[in-house]
Amino acid sequence: MSTSDARSNSQGVIQFRDVSFSVAEQRILSEVSFSVESGETLILLGRSGSGKTTALKLINRLLAPTYGQVLVGGRSTSEWDAIKLRRSIGWVIQESGLFPHYTVEKNIAVVPQLEHWPVERVQSRVTELMQLVGLDPSLRARYPHQLSGGQRQRVGVARALAADPQILLMDEPFGALDPITRAELRKEFLKLQQRLSKTVVMVTHDVREALLLGSRIALFEAGRLIGVFGKEEFAASADAQIRQYVDPIREAALPV
Amino acid sequence: MIDFFIHNRGQILTLTLEHMWLVGVAIGIAILIGVPLGILVSRKKWLRKPVLGGTNVLQTIPSLALFGFLLPAPWLGERADRLAIVALVLYALLPIVRNTYTGIMSVDPLVREAALGMGMTDGELLRRVELPLGIPFILAGIRIATVTAIGVATIAAAIGAGGLGELIFRGVAMVNDQLILAGAIPAALLAIGADLLLGALEARLRVPR
Numbered sequence: 523m524s525t526s527d528a529r530s531n532s533q534g535v536i537q538f539r540d541v542s543f544s545v546a547e548q549r550i551l552s553e554v555s556f557s558v559e560s561g562e563t564l565i566l567l568g569r570s571g572s573g574k575t576t577a578l579k580l581i582n583r584l585l586a587p588t589y590g591q592v593l594v595g596g597r598s599t600s601e602w603d604a605i606k607l608r609r610s611i612g613w614v615i616q617e618s619g620l621f622p623h624y625t626v627e628k629n630i631a632v633v634p635q636l637e638h639w640p641v642e643r644v645q646s647r648v649t650e651l652m653q654l655v656g657l658d659p660s661l662r663a664r665y666p667h668q669l670s671g672g673q674r675q676r677v678g679v680a681r682a683l684a685a686d687p688q689i690l691l692m693d694e695p696f697g698a699l700d701p702i703t704r705a706e707l708r709k710e711f712l713k714l715q716q717r718l719s720k721t722v723v724m725v726t727h728d729v730r731e732a733l734l735l736g737s738r739i740a741l742f743e744a745g746r747l748i749g750v751f752g753k754e755e756f757a758a759s760a761d762a763q764i765r766q767y768v769d770p771i772r773e774a775a776l777p778v
Numbered sequence: 779m780i781d782f783f784i785h786n787r788g789q790i791l792t793l794t795l796e797h798m799w800l801v802g803v804a805i806g807i808a809i810l811i812g813v814p815l816g817i818l819v820s821r822k823k824w825l826r827k828p829v830l831g832g833t834n835v836l837q838t839i840p841s842l843a844l845f846g847f848l849l850p851a852p853w854l855g856e857r858a859d860r861l862a863i864v865a866l867v868l869y870a871l872l873p874i875v876r877n878t879y880t881g882i883m884s885v886d887p888l889v890r891e892a893a894l895g896m897g898m899t900d901g902e903l904l905r906r907v908e909l910p911l912g913i914p915f916i917l918a919g920i921r922i923a924t925v926t927a928i929g930v931a932t933i934a935a936a937i938g939a940g941g942l943g944e945l946i947f948r949g950v951a952m953v954n955d956q957l958i959l960a961g962a963i964p965a966a967l968l969a970i971g972a973d974l975l976l977g978a979l980e981a982r983l984r985v986p987r
Contacts, residue, residue: 582895584891584894584895604897605897605898605899606897607897608894608895608896608897609896609897613892613895613896615888615891615892615895616888617888619886619888619889619891619892620889620892621889621892621893621906621907622886622889622911622985623907623910623911623985632896633896633897636896636897636898636902681896682896691895
């Protein structure tokens with residue numbers, strides 16, 4: 523895999539075209555362009571405040587670009603109906619953001635219920651999803667506070683997949699977990715992704731996670747996109763900015 | 779003392795019911811106005827200061843003065859109970875509006891973001907997430923408002939609106955302790971009862987986290 527040209531003409535499922543984003547005169551993202559291909563897992567990597575989460579939120583229009591355009595399915599997000607756009611994109615966040623007053627079942631069923639699916643279809647979908655993400659059926663009527671961190675995150679993933687979206691956005695989905703559970707969930711994510719081949723955009727600051735889960739890595743630094751790299755290319759790069767990320771895990775004898 | 783209660787039970791009961799009616803109607807109206815106002819304030823930032831400040835000022839007016847102020851009002855002045863109810867509503871607004879607002883704002887920002895990210899409209903966010911999670915706060919506001927209103931309503935007797943205050947005012951005028959207690963004890967019991975009842979409801983609806 524080679525460096526993908528950020529400005530290539532290939533129609534990605536998601537495309538950033540010279541996107542800048544500011545809040546109160548402060549630049550958070552500057553002239554970012556890249557595209558995400560169908561079925562790949564693109565990692566947005568960078569330290570806190572690099573703008574990677576902002577980039578993620580621009581995709582489902584939780585934020586709107588100050589300049590430039592974000593295209594989803596070939597259409598600018600500003601032309602999309604925001605509600606429709608969001609319901610067609612799965613959204614997984616850190617600590618899962620589950621609804622504390624809903625059971626596991628109701629949490630997973632949120633989007634189907636918003637879309638007024640018939641009851642039986644919702645229920646069979648919940649059963650199917652719980653199996654898919656490895657949740658025991660006995661957990662169905664539990665509330666989030668009765669679950670472990672790993673189980674909560676599984677519910678978060680199941681909830682995002684409920685309406686079978688083609689695109690999945692994940693904001694540090696495994697960030698708040700203990701190392702063992704994290705490793706387990708990463709592995710399962712890989713298996714799941716092989717089966718479902720969704721187009722995934724995942725934010726992380728963990729370079730091991732990036733190399734393990736990503737097809738390609740988009741590196742952000744201080745609101746700018748340094749580049750988009752294939753992961754072999756990223757791991758072998760001589761670029762000083764990339765070495766900053768890769769060297770520490772080399773020294774730790776490549777535990778991935 | 780007990781003899782006095784038994785002897786006058788008919789009148790005490792009538793006045794207690796009247797008292798409950800005044801407070802009940804007033805709190806009902808205050809909820810119908812206060813909860814939507816609290817929701818509105820959570821949506822429109824610029825309304826926050828004027829609305830919360832305004833209800834705050836209302837609460838600082840001494841109750842006897844408020845009854846007095848309202849007396850010359852055209853439609854209100856005709857009937858004392860109407861006037862008393864309006865004054866009680868004005869008092870009840872602050873805790874209800876403020877607690878509704880606080881309840882909505884107490885929702886974890888991550889949960890709100892998840893709801894929006896999944897494609898809930900503002901109305902769905904409110905109905906499915908913010909109100910169910912904020913309901914214990916709202917109920918706490920209603921509870922404070924109710925207990926306060928039961929106390930304030932005793933003063934409504936000063937303008938002839940009836941209620942248990944009548945016994946108290948009469949007792950004060952006649953220097954009759956039994957008469958004062960005949961009004962004060964049922965009023966205190968009403969307040970305690972309302973507090974316990976609404977407190978229990980609040981605890982039942984609290985979401986464990």
